[in-house]
Structures are given as structure tokens and as C-alpha cells.
Amino acid sequence: xxxxxVSILADAxxxxxxxxxxxxxxxxxxxxxxxxxxxxxxxxxxxxxTRQALRIGITGVPGAGKSTFIESLGLxxxxxxxxVAVLTVDPSSAIxxxxxxxxxxxxxxxxxxxDAFIRPSPSAGSEGGVGRHTREAIHxxxxxxxxxxxxxxxxxxxSELRVxxxxxxxxxxxxxxxxxxxxxxxxxxxxLADIVLVNKCDGELLSAAxxxxxxxxxxxxxxxxxxxxxxxxxxxxSARTGEGVSAVPDAIERFYQHSRAQGIFEARRADQAREAxxxxxxxxxxxxxIKNPIAAQKIEAVRTEVASxxxxxxVAAQQLLDEHNPKExxxx
Numbered sequence: 001x002x003x004x005x006v007s008i009l010a011d012a013x014x015x016x017x018x019x020x021x022x023x024x025x026x027x028x029x030x031x032x033x034x035x036x037x038x039x040x041x042x043x044x045x046x047x048x049x050t051r052q053a054l055r056i057g058i059t060g061v062p063g064a065g066k067s068t069f070i071e072s073l074g075l076x077x078x079x080x081x082x083x084v085a086v087l088t089v090d091p092s093s094a095i096x097x098x099x100x101x102x103x104x105x106x107x108x109x110x111x112x113x114x115d116a117f118i119r120p121s122p123s124a125g126s127e128g129g130v131g132r133h134t135r136e137a138i139h140x141x142x143x144x145x146x147x148x149x150x151x152x153x154x155x156x157x158x159s160e161l162r163v164x165x166x167x168x169x170x171x172x173x174x175x176x177x178x179x180x181x182x183x184x185x186x187x188x189x190x191x192l193a194d195i196v197l198v199n200k201c202d203g204e205l206l207s208a209a210x211x212x213x214x215x216x217x218x219x220x221x222x223x224x225x226x227x228x229x230x231x232x233x234x235x236x237x238s239a240r241t242g243e244g245v246s247a248v249p250d251a252i253e254r255f256y257q258h259s260r261a262q263g264i265f266e267a268r269r270a271d272q273a274r275e276a277x278x279x280x281x282x283x284x285x286x287x288x289x290i291k292n293p294i295a296a297q298k299i300e301a302v303r304t305e306v307a308s309x310x311x312x313x314x315v316a317a318q319q320l321l322d323e324h325n326p327k328e329x330x331x332x
Contacts, residue, residue: 006038010045013144018117021144025119028136043136046143052269053085053142054256057163059153059189060173065199066152067106069173069239073248074110077148080249085117085141086110087134088152117146132283135166135276164192165275168268169255171195174216176208190216191223195233195251202238209236230258295324 009027012020028039060066067088074084086107110116119137134151141149153163164170172193190196196216201209217234225232233251237244259265289295298320305311 006041007045010042010143013046013140016145018144021117021140022119024140025121025133025137028133028140029121039136043139046139051142051145053138053146053149054169054252055138055149055151055167056252057151057153057167057170058173059163059170060199061175064173064175065239066173069197069199069237069245070150070152071107071110072239072242072245074107074116074148074150075113076245076249078113078115082147083115083145084110084113084148084150085144085146086119086150086152087137087141088118088120089134089154117141117144134163135279138166161188161192162279166272168259168265169194169252171197173197173199174212175200176205176212190220192226193232194225194227194230194255195235195248196220197248198234198236199239201236202241202243227255227259227262227264229262230255289321289324292324295320298323 009020009024013024024042027035027042030036030039058066058070070086070088074086077084107118111118121134121137138149138151151163151167170192172189172195174196176198198209198212198216201213213234213236220232220234235244235247235251237248239245256265259268290299302311302316302320306313306316
């Protein structure tokens with residue numbers, strides 16, 4: 001792809017071309033050096049004119065109904081005149097490295113809307129429940145003019161917190177009747193949640209869902225919200241029937257207005273940018289270290305020692321780092 005072709009892609013993306021957006025995300029996800037240079041050029045061209053969207057992160061245990069809920073919420077937001085981009089992060093195939101679940105097949109109505117864009121991406125071993133290039137994908141969706149960008153994580157757990165560091169609103173989706181819910185969900189995620197949703201509040205699970213709402217409402221009163229002055233709402237919904245989902249956009253709007261009025265929105269965006277820089281530096285430095293020919297040879301030699309149990313991994317890693325980048329005072 002030439003520089004002119006990158007400019008053509010940027011223009012098409014700005015016009016809202018869905019195919020151009022899909023190609024752009026594929027480009028930034030590529031691991032080829034040539035594609036990376038082109039991706040950086042594309043992102044640079046788009047920076048000055050990027051329009052900011054409201055970024056919503058959604059996490060929850062497998063089976064909680066995240067995809068069904070996102071489709072229901074997305075259709076409601078489109079009905080209000082919004083355009084919605086959904087970035088889903090699926091477990092990676094151990095063979096192909098690609099996305100396993102393919103959320104487009106689980107959101108057929110939303111996928112068919114001309115005001116929606118759904119992009120499943122493989123986690124590709126990236127920690128935090130998101131893909132390595134999810135931040136860049138958000139940026140591209142904003143450049144394409146979407147007003148709402150939803151990021152769905154792989155699942156829920158202590159490693160799923162990075163999505164909260166790249167979104168404006170973090171929502172936790174729960175499923176009733178799964179045992180001791182309060183013990184099953186990590187406290188750290190509850191403390192980060194801006195809105196908690198109890199799904200499947202219908203049929204035989206109705207009573208269990210109502211009890212879960214009460215339990216979490218009581219528990220959250222004892223926790224300090226990460227957003228000063230905000231009492232985290234716990235809402236009962238049924239993504240399958242649509243019951244209660246209409247209250248979610250209202251809760252999102254209340255949180256948005258509160259965070260803007262308190263200056264929290266801008267502060268969170270600044271934190272997102274700083275975290276993105278730090279993450280990119282960490283990943284870039286690690287990659288350069290591993291690709292360095294001298295370091296690569298040493299790593300291969302040490303790997304055998306570690307595999308045989310003759311060397312502890314943490315000690316081996318520190319030795320490699322010290323050899324590759326000697327400590328201060330060790331020069332000359």
C-alpha cells in the first residue's frame with residue numbers, strides 16, 4: 001500500500017465507508033513491519049480530524065448475555081438517532097490465531113443496520129480482556145463518525161480491567177442463579193463499574209435476578225465508587241425480551257452529564273491517553289528486545305535452562321535484561 005493509497009483509505013474512512021473502516025482495522029492489527037508503518041501513517045492523517053465518541057466498556061462472565069444485551073442496547077441507541085460501533089474481543093484460535101466466536105453471528109439484527117459496525121478481533125494473547133490494538137480501533141471508529149463505541153471484553157476477572165482504562169463508562173453485566181455471585185465477581189471490577197446490570201430478569205430467573213439486584217445494591221453502598229459523587233446503579237434487565245433495557249441509555253446519559261459537570265470525563269480521557277502511551281512503550285520495548293539478534297540468541301540459550309528447571313524464570317529474565325541493558329554505573 002503506497003502513501004497515496006493510505007490517503008485514499010483515510011478519506012474513505014472519514015466519509016463513513018464501512019469497508020474502509022474494516023480495512024483500516026485490519027491494517028493496524030497486522031504484525032508485518034510494512035503494514036505497521038502504513039498504519040502509523042493512517043492514524044497520523046486521521047488524528048487532527050477525529051471526532052470523539054462516547055466509549056463504553058462492557059464486561060461480564062461467559063454466558064451472562066453480553067452479545068444479546070449489546071445488540072438490544074445498540075438497536076435502542078440507533079432508534080434515538082445514534083450510530084454504534086461494536087468492538088468485540090474474542091478468544092484467539094490456538095491454530096489460526098483468529099477470532100473464535102465471531103460476534104456478528106450473535107448480533108444479526110444489529111449487524112444488518114446501516115448505522116452499526118461490528119468488528120470481532122482476536123485477543124491474540126493480549127492481557128486485559130482486550131486486543132492489543134483495541135485503542136487504535138476505537139480511534140478509527142471515531143474517525144469514521146460513530147457517536148458510540150462499545151468495547152466488549154473476552155470475559156471477567158482480574159485481568160479484564162484494561163478496558164476500564166480506555167473507555168468513558170465501564171459496565172458490568174451479571175447473570176443470576178450462578179451460585180454466590182458476590183464471591184464469584186472480583187471486588188476490583190465491582191469498584192471500577194460505573195453501571196451494574198443484572199441480566200436474564202425474566203421467567204424462572206426473575207426472583208433470583210431481583211435478589212441479585214438487592215445483594216449488589218447493598219454491597220456497592222459499602223464500596224467507594226471510582227467516580228466521586230456517583231452512586232453506582234444496579235439495574236434489572238432482560239436482554240432477550242428487552243425488559244428494562246430502555247433504562248440503560250438513561251443511566252448512561254446521567255453518568256455522562258455527571259462526569260462532564262465534575263470534570264471527570266476530561267480527566268479520564270487524559271488518563272486514557274497516558275495509559276495508552278505507557279502500554280505502547282512497554283509492548284514496543286519488549287518486542288524490540290525479543291527481536292534483537294543478540295538478545296534472541298541469549299533467550300534461546302536460557303530457555304533450555306529454564307525448561308530443565310536449572311534456572312528460575314524470574315532470575316533468568318533479570319539476567320537477560322541486565323546483560324542487554326546494563327545498570328547505571330556499570331558502564332566503563
